[in-house]
Amino acid sequence: MYKLEITPSAHKFIKKLPKNIRQKIYEESYKILINPYVSEKLHGELRDCRSHNFRFRGVWYRVAYVVDEEKKKIVVVFAGTREGFYKRLQHLIR
Numbered sequence: 359m360y361k362l363e364i365t366p367s368a369h370k371f372i373k374k375l376p377k378n379i380r381q382k383i384y385e386e387s388y389k390i391l392i393n394p395y396v397s398e399k400l401h402g403e404l405r406d407c408r409s410h411n412f413r414f415r416g417v418w419y420r421v422a423y424v425v426d427e428e429k430k431k432i433v434v435v436f437a438g439t440r441e442g443f444y445k446r447l448q449h450l451i452r
Contacts, residue, residue, distance in 0.1 A: 360391045361431040367450055368434045375438075382414045383437045386421055394425045394432055403448055407435060422447050 364372070364387070372380055390397065390410050397410040400422075410421040418440040424433045436447045 360394060362387055362391055362434070363431050364434040368436050372437050379414060382412070383419065383421060386410060386412050387434055390421065390423060390432055394423070403451060404444065407447070407451070
């Protein structure tokens, strides 16, 4: 099984969200540990990332992560709402 790691930038953003949404993001992150390759693989500059999508109370959220097979860990790079998600993610990756 993989270990979960959350980058400081992802943690900083998640920490600002309401508690129930934070909790849901962490729950979804643990689902990724079971099968990290089931989520969508991104393209272009973001080709190293995968995006796990889920809906919570009528709002779509994304969790962007990288699979590190060598160290057997999932690194959550960013999490947030669908709106502007990929633009913010690109900014973090650069």
